[in-house]
Amino acid sequence: MAHIIARLKEDRAAVEEVFGRLRAVNGSAEDRDALYSVLGRFFAALTKFEESVFYSAVRESAAATSQGVDLVIGQAVSEHREILKLLRTITDLEPSDPECARARNTLEQAVRSHFEREAAEIFPLAARVISDDVAEEMTLRHDAMARDAMVRERV
Template sequence: MGHGGNVIEELMADHREVEDMFGRIRAMSGGGQALRDVIDQVTIELVRHSVAEEQYLYPAVREHLDGGDALADREIEDHRQVEDLLKQLEDLRTDDPTMGSVLRQLMDEVSAHVEDEETNLFPMLRTACTPEQLDDLGDKVRRAKAMAPTRPHPAAPDSPTASKLLGPGVGLVDRARDFVTGRGK
C-alpha cells in the first residue's frame, strides 16, 4: 500500500504491484476462490490508487502543467472506465462466461493508462514540480490510500473535495465489510 518516496515513485510502485497481480491472473488455469481473491486484491489496489490520484495528483497536474485541465480530465475518465469494469467484476461469479472478457478489458485499460502516465504525465510532472513538491504529494497520496475505499463506487462524486470529504467514511465502511467477509487478506 505505502511504498515511500515521491509521488511518482509511489505510484509507479503501485503500477508494478498491479502488473504482478495481472500476471498471476494470466497464469491461472481456472476460476474459483483463487481467482476471486486476486480480483479482490486488484480491485482494492486500483480503487485506493485511483482515489489518491484524484484527490492529489490530478489537482497538481491542473496546477502545474500546461494543458493540465485536459490531461487530468482524460485521466479521470480513464478511472471512470476502470471503475465500471471493477464493478462488473465484483458482481460476476468467477465461472461466468463473460468473466474472461471483462478481465481482459480491465487489464488492457489499466495497462494503457499506466503506459500513458509513465510515458507522458510523470515526466512532465517531474519537470514542472520541485523535488519537495513531489515528496509532499507522495506523502499525501500514501495517507489518502490508507483511508480510501476498497470497493468500486462508480456513482460517487469524483471531485477532489467531495472525495476528501466522503472517501474516509466510505473507506471505513468498505474496510469493515472486508474485515467481516475476509476479503483482501
C-alpha cells in the same frame, strides 16, 4: 524518501503482479474474487490519491505553462471511471463464464493503456512542474492514504 512518480511506478508494478496472479488462478472462484477485491481496493485508493492530490497539483502547477493539461487529466479521470466500472462488472461474473475472461482482458488492456498514457503524458509534465519537496510531501500523503485503505499490505 521516494519521489511521487517513483512511488506511482511502484504501484503500477504491484497492479501488474496482481494481474499475473489472476492469470495463474485455476478456476478457484474464491481466490479469484479475493484478488479482484484486492485489485479493486487498491485501484480505488490509487484513483482517490491521483484525482484529489496528484492530478490537482499537476493541473495547478502546469496551468500557466502547458496547454491541454485539463484535457489530459480529464482523459485520465475518465479512464479511472471506466476501469472501476470494469472491476465491478468482473466481480459480478462467474469465473466459468466466457464473458469473464473477455472482461478481464479488457480490464488489463484498459489499465495498461491508462498507465502508458500517464507515463507518456502526465509523469513528464509532473516532473517538470512539481518541486522535489512537494513531490516528497505527496509521497507521504500517498503512503498515508494507502495505509488508511489497508491495501499496500495486501497487494
